Amino acid sequence: MSKQASGNFDQSKYQNDWNKKNMKRVSADYKTDFVEEFKASCKELGLSQSDVIREAMRKTIERAKKVSK
Secondary structure: OOOOOOOOOOHHHHHHHHHHHHOOOOOOOOOHHHHHHHHHHHHHHOOOHHHHHHHHHHHHHHHHHHHOO
């Protein structure tokens, strides 16, 4: 449980504030079968869904940088 008394550090509040300032959420809707196949594929390959999506985003950014040069 986080400490909230005067003078004590509130870890939960700090994390929430940090996330609001530094993080963004990406959301998308896909057909159920597609999502289930993606989840199963990630599990089969031992990859987290987040890591796969992050890598796809990183590759897209790098590709765009090369095009804009």
